[in-house]
Amino acid sequence: MTEIVYESSDLEIFAKATNWKKYWAEKLRPHVKGQVIEVGAGLGTSTKYLCTEEYPNWLCLDPDPSHVTQLTRLIDSGDLPGFCEAKTGVLADLNQDFLADTILYIDVLEHIEMDEKEMTLATSHLRPGGHVIVLSPAFDFLYSPFDKAVGHYRRYDKSDAPRLTVNDLALVDVFFLDSIGFIASLTNRLFLMSTMPSAGQIATWDRVMIPISKFADIFFGFAFASYTLSALLGVYLILVILGSILIYIGLMYNYNSESTKLIEFLISMLTKSP
Numbered sequence: 430m431t432e433i434v435y436e437s438s439d440l441e442i443f444a445k446a447t448n449w450k451k452y453w454a455e456k457l458r459p460h461v462k463g464q465v466i467e468v469g470a471g472l473g474t475s476t477k478y479l480c481t482e483e484y485p486n487w488l489c490l491d492p493d494p495s496h497v498t499q500l501t502r503l504i505d506s507g508d509l510p511g512f513c514e515a516k517t518g519v520l521a522d523l524n525q526d527f528l529a530d531t532i533l534y535i536d537v538l539e540h541i542e543m544d545e546k547e548m549t550l551a552t553s554h555l556r557p558g559g560h561v562i563v564l565s566p567a568f569d570f571l572y573s574p575f576d577k578a579v580g581h582y583r584r585y586d587k588s589d590a591p592r593l594t595v596n597d598l599a600l601v602d603v604f605f606l607d608s609i610g611f612i613a614s615l616t617n618r619l620f621l622m623s624t625m626p627s628a629g630q631i632a633t634w635d636r637v638m639i640p641i642s643k644f645a646d647i648f649f650g651f652a653f654a655s656y657t658l659s660a661l662l663g664v665y666l667i668l669v670i671l672g673s674i675l676i677y678i679g680l681m682y683n684y685n686s687e688s689t690k691l692i693e694f695l696i697s698m699l700t701k702s703p
Contacts, residue, residue: 431492431519439579442628444474446635452643453564453606454478460560460601463530464488468520468551469537471496473503479533480510487513488529490520520550530559538593539565539581545595552596561598567605571614578624609642610634 443449458479470476470489480487487510489500500515520532532551541547551561566576566584576584587603594600613634617623626634 430517430522439625440471440474442626442631444472445628446631446639448635448639449607450475450478452639454481456604456606457562457564458482460562461531461533462560463556464528465531465533466490466520466523466527466529466554467533467535469534469540470500470515473500473509475535476500476513477503477509479535480513483510484512489513489515490518490523491515492517492519520547520554523554525553528554528556530556532559532561534561534563534565536564536566538563539576539583539585542582544582545593548593548595548598552598560601563593566614568611568614571611571618573614573618574622574624575617575626606646607639607642608645608648609638613638 454475458481461479461484464485465480465487467476467479467487467489470491473489476487476489489497489509491497491500494517497515497517500509500513503509504511504513504515532555538544538547548561555561566581567586569584569586572581572584590600590603613630617626
């Protein structure tokens with residue numbers, strides 16, 4: 430059994446990013462099926478947003494015994510469904526005949542040095558027709574002191590997906606989320622060089638930037654379909670991005686109502702029918 434004690438507080442800070450967790454969970458949940466293994470389940474804050482339906486079994490794996498204690502407490506209290514099970518360890522600790530229909534890596538694969546080897550191991554625990562789902566930070570050129578501080582070996586580019594599609598796996602889909610959050614990551618990479626975001630920064634990102642990203646992500650996904658549509662949405666998007674930059678910088682240490690009013694105006698303009 431593998432045991433690792435984590436010292437980083439990033440799990441506690443990001444646990445409060447409820448809008449972000451709801452957003453990515455909506456995108457990933459349709460691909461989750463059958464018996465589930467969640468590798469690196471942490472404090473269970475991601476589990477509760479994904480595990481909203483009935484599943485035969487949901488194994489929460491984590492190498493930190495304190496995390497497993499927290500997961501067990503959530504299961505016993507009913508905050509996580511009774512079909513969930515918490516276990517200390519990593520995927521390599523499971524018996525070879527332990528198979529699942531879905532294996533999840535939610536903000537985990539970037540913490541694993543030998544990621545291709547991990548994907549090969551995942552295929553050995555996956556039933557035919559099963560899914561491996563990975564959520565990870567994007568764009569390796571955005572790698573910052575924060576990534577290093579929390580134990581990231583890398584961030585991922587789209588070109589990494591074929592590399593990780595090992596053995597009998599077939600790549601089903603690759604998509605990006607939180608395009609406005611790219612601004613925050615780029616700001617930290619070029620200027621702030623912060624090793625850990627503050628609670629106020631996380632609140633700003635989650636409450637302000639994530640709602641905008643929900644619309645901006647649609648734009649970036651379909652903008653090339655129509656030049657006219659791109660030009661129209663581009664004007665709106667530029668305003669939104671500029672507003673986001675100003676708000677992020679202005680709220681780096683303080684979160685105030687005037688900025689909230691500004692962003693509400695920008696969101697209203699973005700969604701208003703012509």
